Amino acid sequence: MTTTPSTGGPSDSVLQDFADMSAALTGFQSSFLRPFLDPTNLSEVFYNFAVAQVGQTAMDNLLAAFRSRKSQTPPLTAQQIADSLLEVTTPTGKESNQAQLAQAVILMWYLGSWYTPAYQTANKQPGQVLQVISSQAYTKSLVWNVAQAHPMGFSAFTFGYWSQPPAGLATFGVNTGGGQ
């Protein structure tokens, strides 16, 4: 069960929206990012970390943008929602601060670290890493799933698995349905 927020922390519904938005942005299943039994509680850790870095308003606005796209009719696919939040058709470097925050959310999930959005850095360049958010953020980071592998130094596989092709991507938590 996900932990009840302490007073002043994000509500369950905010965290669920954050997980759903993260799912669209990362291409993973929301239930994989925020499972019912969630001892690591990364969605809350990441939400809080991002808010501390960019401020509550920026995060609220990003979530609001996500909710409005999600409730659109006809419904957008998860891919369309991600593309829209990330402004993928805007030339690189010209995307809004909000899209840069959406990038930072992907990078938290994929790499377990906080990459300061370009707009917050001195030279306005992306890719500047602040820190590994926690050891669990590293051992659960998703890029390794995308590679059908495991974080270096943290494997639940057994002897000799590397001599065979891995199981399909679908078994690594990615969203194969195309929708939510």
Place this chain on the structure above:
Amino acid sequence: MSNGNGNGSDTPQYDVVIVGAGVSGNLIAKQLGLAGKKVLILEAGPAVPDSREQYMENFYLALAKTPESPYPSLAGRIGPGVGTLPNPSEIPTPRATVLSIGAPPDVSHLIQSETAGVSGTTPDNQPEVRQLQFSSTYDRIGGGTAWHWLGSVPRLVPHDLTMKTTYGVFYDWPIEYSEMQTLWGLAESEIGVAASVTQQVPLQAAIGMVYPPGYEYPMGPIPSSVVDQTVSNGVSGMSVPGEGSEGGKEYSVFVTNTPAGRNSEPYQDRRVCAGNTNCIPICPIQAKWDPTVTLGDALNTGNVTVSYQSVAVNIAVDGNNVTQVDYLKWSYDDKGNLQSTPASVTGKIYVSACHAIENAKLLLLSNDQKGIANKSDQVGRNLMDHVLYLAWALAPSQVWGYRGPLATGGIESLRDGEFRTNRAAFRMEIGNEGWNFACGDPYTTTLDFVTGSNGSQLNSGPTRLGGTALVNTLNDRLTRQFRFGLLLEQAPQADNRVTIDQNNTDGLKIPRPHVDYGFDKYTLEGFRVAAETCSAIFQQMGAQEFTQPTVNPYPKDKYPDGKTMGPGDFNYEKKMYHMYGAGHIMGTHRMGTDPCTSVVDATQKSHDVQNLWIVGSGSFPTVATANPTLTIMALAFKSAEAIKAALGA
């Protein structure tokens, strides 16, 4: 152990005093302890921790997951909250780290060039590159550098020991191959090497690799990765032509499973490898042998004691005999201030086992910095590495790297041939970690496709992606990545040299190592052929090559085409290369039969000082292409026997 009673007392406190609790020191201690000899090990660094959990946590939190990142001293842990790179002048046991290569002395323990290599010619008009960074690193903690060794343990081939006789270059080793075979067998049993002699048989015709009849490794091989299998299929039937006078000869190219110091079955109470893909910098489950295993055995004999945080500063010699070792015992007080107390200890026999660079430093520092064991003037000279050439590509189909031990196979068939008269040979290690070594992946490529950068060269569009499109694109690129790491045989050169730097000291006010380093034509020609061979293999496999001289963290010079050249970069015949260290530091106290041209004899005993052994890969007269630790251990067995004999076993 006591303070300073060394000189006065007639009875030595120990049979043997060993400096350094790494691979060599621990193995010699174990052998002597088993024989009932009283041994003290002085170890500069902190104690081996009871559990490796803290080291693992350091690793998880390190931004740069370099070999040194899990280990104390904060190196590798950069960014807010985890400290900055330590200043070597402030800490008790600074060491060479990956993050400090090419950095100035307030970051780099080794004092050396901070620029790109300088191309020139020797007085006899041969090409050379000087002012290169020596790029191999080592650790100074209880257990030593092999906490983060990869665990590859191929043997040398017969011609590796007879370079002078066979190819007319360099030196012969003062040991016969047949004796080495016996010693390697002992080392393989100590480590618990996983390999199959049958799998190595094709190397007999190719490079003369032979095992004694009936020999078998302690346990079966580590399975070959999908990457190995793909390269193996891709080079099927391939050969490369001989060079120069060898015209017409063809060298066949094929993949061989690499003997490994990791368990394919439980051994010495340690688990089977689970393929954590993390042998460098730390195996989470100790499936990989490391020197703390042997240290545990040594301590269990009841005859071996370790004194941690004890940095040897002087091996005191009277005439032809060591009389005591002086050291500094350090600690941090409650306020975090570094403190040290001088002490000394006596033994009948002394062993310097600090690894090649620190061994040379200690010998040169001794006797009021006039140096000991150095009538040959070879101490510190002939510093060598298996200089590493890195080449990387995308395979035509998925190979699924980032899985399994970092390397399980290699191309060994080009390690010997008549070309060694003219240029360095190499062994080709196949990496199982995608482009992690090559460009910091999977981080770099992920950043590229999320933010629209192109550090990986894979996002030249550039595009920015999210959702399923990101998953699919990254999956395609990451699962096709692979690399070769070529370990080149470096020539021994007198001017590749460790000296002591009076102007730069560590936190205990001990002068630090100064390094002069470069490549002669022999090594440079090896580089040229290494690069050509990799490209030819990629082409044969239908793989797309992405090898680049790297983007350097400390750029200093501009290359004519606008590329930045920095530490580790150099030009040869109008082509730019980047060299890495293999972590194999060799040659600073070479062995030989002639006291005028070598420092130690075949047992690693000093020619000049009666009761001093100087051990480790510093003793290697030539380095060939096999990773050194198996041979370090083989020689340590030989030294231990000689020491026992000298003590009157």
